[in-house]
Amino acid sequence: MSSDPAAGAAAGAPARRILVLFAHPSLTRSEANRPLLTAARALDGVTCVDLYAEYPAFEIDIDREQQRLRAHDVICFQHPLYWYSTPAILKEWQDLVLEHGFAYGAGGTALHGKVFFCACTAGGPEAAYCAEGYNHFTIRELLQPLEQTAYLCGMTYLPPFALFGARTAVQEGRIDAHVADWVRLLTALRDGTLDIARAEPLPRLNADLDALLAGTDPTAACPVEDGA
Amino acid sequence: MSGVLFQVFVYLCAAVVAVPVAKRLGLGSVLGYLIAGIAIGPVLGIVGAETEQLQHFAEFGVVLMLFLVGLELKPQLLWQMRARLLGLGGLQVLASAGAIAALGWLLLGHWQTAVAVGLLLALSSTAIVLQTLTEKGLMATDGGRAGFSVLLFQDVAVIPMLALIPVLAVPELSEIARHAAGEAGHGASGQAAGHGGPGAGAGLSLVDGLSGWAYAGVVLGAVAAVVLGGHFLTRPLFRFIASSRLRETFTAAALLLVVGIALLMTLVDLSPALGTFLAGVVLADSEFRHELESDIEPFKGLLLGLFFITVGAGIDFGVLFGQLFTVLALTVGVMAIKGGILFGLGRLFRLRAADHWLFTLSLAQAGEFGFVLLAFSTQNAVIPPELGKLLSLVIALSMLLTPVLFIGYDRLVLPRLRSAPDQPPDTIDEQGAVIIAGAGRFGQVVNRLLMAAGVRTVVLDHEAANVERMRQIGIRSFFGDASRPDLLQAAGIERAAAFVVAIDDRDRAVDLAEYLKREYPDLCIVARAFDVDHLYLLRTAGADVALREVFDTSLEAGAATLRAVGQHPFEVEKLKRAFRRHDLDTLNELYELWDHDLEFSKNRALLERVRARTAAELEITAADRSRLHDRTERGWTPPPKGYTKELDV
């Protein structure tokens, strides 16, 4: 725990500041990611950055992005799954912002102890994302490059918070429940009520969110994962 | 001479005092004028006999108003309104005239007189209603549109009414009328010139004594002349006048157009208001529309104001107090009947809550055409003179009460409806969301991009040739000097979200930006700057975005050259980006030092001195280069060789 010594937690104020790096190159046509973004924007203690809006020509301001990382405790990539990975700007963001000496390597400790995870939506159905399905791998397996990036930067990696069958989530009435889970997840992360140790090995964050939030009594849950 | 000056002075005084006070009190300008008229007429007795003549003159304001209304109304829109125009308008006139005539028959005995009274009271006041609707911004609502359809129909209906009235002559009255006709030859008002009416002796007419068919031919010819002339002749004419760049000539030409059409219509015994309305509709698509609008507007405003004052001044308090009860009862009765019928029609034509009430309350009065028909009827021995006096009071009083009904609509109806849930918003005609001033090479590209993105634009230019070129390729553009507030108003600036200043006059561009920021602080101003000097001036004036016109092109040219000499395109791209950012930083830095109270040229010398003192010119460039170098090297930086040893722990 080298990052922020939870200054806010003592005062009872939001303990963890969350940074949602949002990437969707066609927001006007988005059905799944848009309501998720709207919900996140409404939460206290959550900073949402629409990367395509801020850097429409991919001219990412490295200093500004690094400053943002320093100012937050939980980093989240929110994006649709594009070719089993992130949309291009998130890759550009990684290539530019995670510099040697900042994120890794000698003196590169800025991200140590922070929590990292992806919140993504996939077009394919859940059944496709396993060894027997047509995608052959689970979503967590497919996102392994990001997992390893997090490890190299000394961050705690949490499994993805994923929505499958995203193209039909609205018409099948599944989106509201997913947005509600998203809000619960972000709130719990912020307030330190998520059982992080228990979450780490899971295939997905939202496989059994209730269990991760079991200690709904915040006073009981809090100290456990602070040592994670 | 001094007599005329004194009159003008009195009327202007009354208007200048009463109207702002009335507006401040939330009564609207129409009521202000009416009260001003009452004050200088019956109350103070400063003006008197001339009001009636003045009124005929001031009725030309209605003609101008209909021209302006026509300008706002594209032919397609008019066509869409046809069902309402005929259905709603026709039923309103028939039902109101019928109901009032029936009542009149009971009270008066003479059916002929009753029919005439019914007809003249069925008409509403175009002047008051349109003026008030426009002032309140209700013209584009459903209720406003419906009201307008009815008014337009009424205006047309006046013509057959004028033809009908002589037929209704009551034998007993004819004798008296023959006496009166000698002295009361009616005034210059065109509306009164009914076809073939025995009283229509005054003024010229091209159609006196023509047979029915020939008359129809002449009328059609006149209408065709207005439509075709408006479409084909006005453009070259206005373009020619515009190229002279004399504002007052253009204004004169605009007035000439309207007066000419009004005259033509009068000559063939048609309603001049209708003729100019038609001309307005024809010109609604023209590039000169906004310019015409802002030129005619002040004349219309003054004349209509004068008209309302004369209505107020013409109220005969002697008769009023002598028969106070009768006058009041008749006024309220007429308005109740008309209102009831309007309410029923509104339901029939499915007007929604707020619109339904607006429609009902706005048209319940009698109007200025009522005066005209009344005078005509008395001359033709259809209505006895005493009844005429009484009715004229009823008309005036009902007009006086109309602004009160509008206030009732605002204060009583609207608040109640607003709290009602699920009230869908009124459909307000969308206006250009972005106004572009200057349709030169710069403005054109901006406009094309915006249009490609589906953003509605209005383009203004003071070069008629530019406007014509734009119009040829189907771009909404209008002729006029964009730094004129009234033209901006006409272009819909109240509802614009952004404004692009792309005019080619440096100083005017700065003035325009300053004016816009002061009057419309929420409007986003994007301005074209010619150079840094200009850019700072624009920024100080309040432009939200100011861009140097050649900067990006020069940068692209530089980049193309670098690629041509063999540099890797992406390296060039990175350099270009870094250069632009660096340049922007410098620009912002220097702006802080820049003092807008000082003339820039002097100030630049000052800045130069600041620079010179810090370092020699060469050193600056060197420093700049290294800063730039840092920037291009940042990003995709490979980790140091051997860095993996640190990782493998």
Ligand SMILES: Cc1cc2nc3c(=O)[nH]c(=O)nc-3n(C[C@H](O)[C@H](O)[C@H](O)COP(=O)(O)O)c2cc1C
């Ligand atoms: C370029 C592109 C690549 C995509 N690749 C994948 C993919 O690899 N796997 C998958 O399940 N869905 C894929 N999809 C579907 C998107 O994940 C899906 O459209 C998105 O999650 C819907 O979210 P939205 O409504 O917020 O846009 C892809 C879509 C696009 C446009």
